[in-house]
Amino acid sequence: MGRPTKPVAAGARPRLRSLATYLRQLKDETRTTYTALSERTGPPNTPGYRGASTLSQAARGTHLPPLETVLAYARAAGDPGSYSTQWREAKARSLWKAAAIENARPYLSGRGRRTRQVRTPASLGQELTRLRLRAGRPSYSAIEQATKAYGHRVPRSTAHLILNGKVLPSREQLSALLKAFDVSVADAAQWHAVLDRIEDRQRTPEPPRRGGGYVCADADPAVQEYLERRERDEEIKRRTGQIHPDETYEDYEERLRERAFQQQTSDGWLYDLYEDDEPEDEAERQTQAAEQAALRAQLKALVEHVTPTGRGADHA
Secondary structure (H helix, E strand, C coil): CCCCCCCCCCCCCHHHHHHHHHHHHHHHHHCCCHHHHHHHCCCCCCCCCCCHHHHHHHCCCCCCCCHHHHHHHHHHCCCCCCHHHHHHHHHHHHHHHHHHHHHHHHHCCCCCCCHHHCCCHHHHHHHHHHHHHHCCCCCHHHHHHHHHHCCCCCCHHHHHHHHCCCCCCCHHHHHHHHHHCCCCHHHHHHHHHHHHHHHHHHCCCCCCCCCCCCCCHHHCHHHHHHHHHHHHHHHHHHHCCCCCCCCCHHHHHHHHHHHHHHHHHHHCHHHCCCCCCCCCCHHHHHHHHHHHHHHHHHHHHHHHHHCHHHHHHHHC
16 A cells, blocks of 8 residues: 555645545545556656656645646546546536636736726736636646647747737637636637727728718817817917917917017027128228118117017107
């Protein structure tokens, strides 16, 4: 006889304890050792093979074993090919799923989003991560193997990018991931609708067609956004008194352009004089400089007289 089985871990959570207890019950009913159970899982170095120590750890309750290990344990603890084998697998799967949800609860901070609230690749990645936790937090290698078994392999690096919200999965990749996370068919349809909505939001709008009739430019989202921003700006400027009560927004913009033009002309080119040929005699040069200074003073006085500031100073 083999060594006596160690008791279930004292710190095991209730649902994990139920799973470990059920696996021990299957072994006791079979009246065999873990070595014999390991031989029933298949030849060594094959995908379905599980060692004796692996099966023993699965029934100890210290941690949540992989689902494939639990199913291999249930198949080995009985007559292969019988109806009871399917029943044992179904019960083992149900107990494992309950233990996986219990094990993932500390990592599921807050409530998950409703599907209609998932609108970006980042939020979709977060919700897929929650589904992965509820599925027992399988490794990326296990995800790759599971998706390959479901007909569309998702490489480990691609699964990592999808779950971290870096890339958007294709429909085939999403289907394979949802099956790997044990999501029901009805829930999977909702997640495919989420993917369609995100793709529609990311799709660039088609340019307006020409030659097929008149196209209203106001229907363009960019035009709508500009008009809304313009209305908000006009409302703010009217409340602050920048736009006069009898002015439109176009009158206000025209007034700003005229003010900028007047400031430019008063600061620059209006005072530039045409330069004649430079005189050779020093006395003539000084005389010409004095005449130019006097002309600048006359032009400046004339400009200040015709500007609004000048008129206000004259009336004062």
